[in-house]
Amino acid sequence: MARFEIYVTYKKGIFDPPGATAERALQNLGYSEVAQVKIGKYIQLEVADGTSAARIREMCDKLLANPVIEDYRIETVGEA
Amino acid sequence: MRFGVVIFPGSNCEQDVIHAVNHLGHEAGYIWHGDTDLSGFDAIVLPGGFAYGDYIRCGAVARFSPVMAEVVRFAEAGKPIIGICNGFQILAEAHLLPGALLRNVGLKFLCKTVSLRAEESICDWLDVPAGTVLRVPINHNEGNYICDAETLERLKANSQIVLRYCESDGSTAPGGSAPNGALDDIAGICNERGNVFGLMPHPERVVDPLSGGTDGAVFFTAIAKHVAEVAS
Numbered sequence: 001m002a003r004f005e006i007y008v009t010y011k012k013g014i015f016d017p018p019g020a021t022a023e024r025a026l027q028n029l030g031y032s033e034v035a036q037v038k039i040g041k042y043i044q045l046e047v048a049d050g051t052s053a054a055r056i057r058e059m060c061d062k063l064l065a066n067p068v069i070e071d072y073r074i075e076t077v078g079e080a
Numbered sequence: 081m082r083f084g085v086v087i088f089p090g091s092n093c094e095q096d097v098i099h100a101v102n103h104l105g106h107e108a109g110y111i112w113h114g115d116t117d118l119s120g121f122d123a124i125v126l127p128g129g130f131a132y133g134d135y136i137r138c139g140a141v142a143r144f145s146p147v148m149a150e151v152v153r154f155a156e157a158g159k160p161i162i163g164i165c166n167g168f169q170i171l172a173e174a175h176l177l178p179g180a181l182l183r184n185v186g187l188k189f190l191c192k193t194v195s196l197r198a199e200e201s202i203c204d205w206l207d208v209p210a211g212t213v214l215r216v217p218i219n220h221n222e223g224n225y226i227c228d229a230e231t232l233e234r235l236k237a238n239s240q241i242v243l244r245y246c247e248s249d250g251s252t253a254p255g256g257s258a259p260n261g262a263l264d265d266i267a268g269i270c271n272e273r274g275n276v277f278g279l280m281p282h283p284e285r286v287v288d289p290l291s292g293g294t295d296g297a298v299f300f301t302a303i304a305k306h307v308a309e310v311a312s
Contacts, residue, residue, distance in 0.1 A: 014226060015261070017183045031178060063144070064172065068136055069180045 001046045003077040004056055008065045009040035040070075083108040083305045084121030086151070086167075088131035093164065093284065097127050100209045100284035106301050113145040122307045123160040124151060126167025128219065128282060138148045138181065138222045139170035148174055160204055160303050165220050168268075169279030170227060177271055177278045178235070179227030186260025191293070196260060197246040201239045202274035205303035213250045214243075214295040216281040218259070223280040225262040225269075235269060243268035243279055262285050287290045 010016045016038055023037035043064055045056070056074055065072040083101045085094045087110055094110060101108040111118065113131075118124065131142035142148070148170075155161050155176050163171035173178045184190055193215055200210040208214075227235070235241050244265040245258040258265045260280070267281030283296030 003148070015182065015185070015224075017185050017187050021187055063136065063140060066180055067154070068184065069087065069174075069177075 006043040091129035093128035100287040126163040128165035139173035143174040163278040182224040205271040205277040223260040
């Protein structure tokens, strides 16, 4: 089995309410150096060996991410 | 006039819709999400709830239910579809309506009655003068409508914005009146043809004075009238 890790985040310009809340909370806790917090999703995917990158992207576009509001990054981790 | 109400695993407003439609003198029947036969229905309702537990994103899994391919065909035939709350989220995920619904600003689940302003729109589901203020409850965690600037311009130019959140007198507060942070105070939009309508508020909950109001009736009566006109 091959293993991929997928990071889904909001596109630039899309307001991220949980991120903005965490950002304010950190600043309120005294971490004044915090400039921005973005919160996204982390997905682990195990697939049959030889699955093409195009097919993983298709899974992301169709279901795992919503291209209207989200970007994603796929990392190949290797053998599961 | 017969309304079909789709039940997804996790829908929870389907009985309210059936009651509302019956109360207004129309027939209604349930459609299981695994069914693929929409014959015999004049309008389709995607009700509120938490289809598939809202996993991945609200509506993301529901849009691939077997019934949805038929719902898309129903829409393409120009027949009326309404998505209420979770139903709106499903229509957006299915790309039957543009944009998406994000988490509410403030991160609070919102459950209260709000004022909505009817806009000048091409929507088949609304037939009241522009500027009419309706009092309808909202009940959602992800109602913060968003779309890109180009889509917003198209929605405006084509009169696809059907409802905006407003103050009780119909005005817009400085900084906006949307309790959930929705772009341009958008509470409901329709597609370019006007037959597919999605809104976050729950009109089915206010058709009977017993439940605190009747402002929600206008959507169901408008579409019944529209269907009758098309048929004649």
